[in-house]
Amino acid sequence: MSHAVQFDLSEDQSAILGGLEQLIGTLNIEAPKDPVVSAYSQPLDDELTTGGFFEITQSEGFGLLDGALIVEALAKLPVSVEAAASILIAPSFLEDAGRRPVALVSGSAAAPARFLPMAKTLLVDKGDDVLRIDIPEGAVEDVETLFAYPYGRLKNPGALPAVSLGAGRVAELRRRWRMAIAVEAAGLMQSALDTVLEHVKTRQQFGRPIGSFQAVQHRLVMAAEQGQATRWLALRAAWSDSEADAAIAATYAQDATPKFCNDLHQFCGAMGLTLEFPLHHWTYRLRALLGEMGGSSGSALAAADAVWAGKVP
Amino acid sequence: MEFGWTPEQEEHRARVKTLLAKELPENWDEIAVHGPGSDAQTAFSKIFCKRLADEGLLISHWPKEYGGNDMSVWDQFIMGEELWAAGEPRGPQYMNVNWIGPVLMRYANEAQKAKYFPQIAEGSVIWCQGFSEPSAGSDLASLRTKAEKVEGGYVVNGAKVWTSYAGLATHCFLLARTSSAGKGAIVILLLDMSSPGVQVKQIPALIGEGDIHEVFFTDVFVPAENLLGEEGQAWEIITFALQNERIGIPRYAFSRRILDRAAAKLQADGRFNDPIIRDRAGRALAMCEAARLMVYRVVHQRATQAPQDAYGNLARWAIVQADHAVNDFMTEFMPEGLLGDDQMQIAHHQRAIAAGIASGAAEIQLNLAARRYLDLPGEPRRAV
């Protein structure tokens, strides 16, 4: 790994993202027309599998940063697909990386988890252990929620065998999970912002676009700054794979999320509260991520401990 | 895409740190508390900048033809981070090397270059920035200071305000106007502060001794040879100058340094086990690192000579957030520092409370970014 500050994509990175864009283009992915709170794209999942995108970090010459760029790009879509855990976490936690999608929970295996309805593996952060549970067909019931991911819960968690991966894996799981949260948040923020920018440029009130009001403009610039800062912090975390960088990135993203989501919905008026308007696909994923890994306080404590650790009496 | 440093850059940073460790006197905290414009820090800057010049570090990012060493944009920035984080021992002279010099390089004539560069390069002159006026703050173009054309030059009458470092300045980068006709009538005069008719008055303020001043001009004669650029060109030059000024100061580096110190202190006092304190410290830390990367993105643009967009305005907003986050954290959890216990905390506080105002109000950055970065429609009759 050479070291320099370089914000441009490498040729390989551009090529991979170009390939991904092409793949997405062939699927004609649009925001769901039906009023649904969440839409999982199995066709996209299948294509990504065929294209080897979930194995990117295992490919010669590629690593976490390249995986993160893919996760970020996928998070921009109005439909969801489980990519963050598969790309950034699964390779070092699954014996068979093909046993995906991967769901993640903290504390209890009985807790509702994103992507559990289609997951083949569940990883549980027990605090003093990481459990790996293979999910057989029919073991999960759907959970209804506004969070724009498919959520499920194990019907009978005690009945499924769990492999203990040991206390030594907890820090790594948390580091990667926080990295995944921040990377995904960066993509979600960008699409949410783009959607609202388009709205405020076209929606007219008082004879002019609502985006010409300074009160709206300033908060949109703040949102844009939060999106950009989240992006660079998240990508730096993927580049370094360091505990401090991952915790800092998640802290920033989760700390920014409430105001970011509230403001963006605010500028869309009542339209922003409908299922027809696509904004919720991104803001409700952001809100789902806000509650993971102990939320912004959990991440901030992790950041403080990672940066100033060892010195704590 | 990468986020690290080359071994050469690491070495450069280490060299600057070593130099600081060697050159900063034991009572540096006391000197630094009053800010870059104080008598004590200005006096020290004359010693320190000479040392930097001896080491070939004062203007090393300038091109060779102007006495520099063609140091890379990144190396210059690394040095800026270390110096600002240490309390800016260059005192007011950081302005000379950050933006006065680059502006002169681009717009000064040969005689002006020959006159001003050697002085800046040896670290003996203090420049001040005569832009703001009592009725022209954010709306800079409404400035009123008059430059009446006379035989051989201009006669200046008017007043400037908030002028940093004016008390000790030898030169002023002065904006005035030859008529009331808009931006086109503004001229830039390179004024010798010892000219008859210049009067400087310090303004007592929350932000430290010697920082801001009023400057009055009464029939001050400025020779025509001190006009920078052509008449009518001033607004272009000002725009270029502000680009260099706005993120020229790596404020987040000082905030991060102060936050690290705070964490160490809280640990020593047994208070860092408190999760509320660690939570809040962690959030402030995230703001500092966000500002760092936003600024790095702008530096990257400069280093790759990509055209400047409005990213600098976004980065300025991030910088203000970081300064405030660290200052608010410390004011809430370590008020004893502001009660005289910690000179560096006081120094940081005084810089942080000005972060959203000095170098252009934060709202002006938001206005500019709304237009140029988000491409939002203009508000009717909006000034900026």
Ligand SMILES: Cc1cc2nc3c(=O)[nH]c(=O)nc-3n(C[C@H](O)[C@H](O)[C@H](O)COP(=O)(O)OP(=O)(O)OC[C@H]3O[C@@H](n4cnc5c(N)ncnc54)[C@H](O)[C@@H]3O)c2cc1C
């Ligand atoms: C520490 C310090 C050092 C300084 N040093 C110098 C110096 O060396 N030389 C120099 O020339 N100047 C200097 N300044 C002045 C600085 O450039 C001005 O303070 C700044 O441009 C704002 O102008 P103002 O203070 O007149 O505020 P105003 O222009 O009166 O604005 C006050 C507030 O109104 C709001 N506002 C104004 N316009 C708009 C708008 N269009 N949209 C939305 N909100 C708006 C903002 O919240 C702003 O903060 C310094 C200031 C400080 C604090």
